[in-house]
Amino acid sequence: MSFPAEPTVVAPDGADVxxxxxxxxGTMAHFELAAGKTARAIVHRTVDEVWFIVAGRGEMWRRQGDREETVPLDPGVCLTIPVGTQFQFRASASVRVAAVAMTMPPWPGAQEAVFVRGPWEASDGEAVAPSDAA
Known part of the structure; x- marks a missing residue:
């Protein structure tokens, strides 16, 4: 296949997919967040992801149990998001961030993402969805 010219869907966290x-x-997708944008913080119910940053700059916050970290996102960085890991990412103020990611097993649909409280306010102004808070 050829790389789609337009996003196929918007992810529950707000990223273009x-x-x-x-x-x-598993499935493979390209995720992109515009410059200055912050995704909503989520945790996956059943899937693991492996991300490879292909363009831009940003940051990814991850928390699993007592372990918490923020990782710089630059081209060439590869990271994992194991099932049950809370995470949130944002693009730098001046440039978008883009990644190619594998989801295992295949992405089951929007119900896979549970909104949680992250370290940053999401661009849509929501810290946690009132009905989906974990």
Whole structure:
């Protein structure tokens, strides 16, 4: 397939997603967040993800149990988001951030994401969805 010219969908966290390819064990997608934007903080119910940053700059916050960290997102950085890990990412003020990611098993749909409280206010102004707070 060719890279889609337009986003296929907007992820529950607010990122633009271009769905790429999939197999029974997983799917691949391209995620992009515009300059100055912050995604909503979420945790996945059943999927693991592996991200590879392909363009731009930003930061990713992750928390799993007692472990919490913020990782700079620059081209070439690869990171994991194991199931049950709370995470939130944001683009730098001046440039977008883009990643190619694998989701295993395949992404089951919007109900997979549970909104949580992250360290930053999301661009949509929501810290936590009132009905979905974990």
């Amino acid at each position: 271009r769905v790429l390819l999939g197999v029974p064990a």
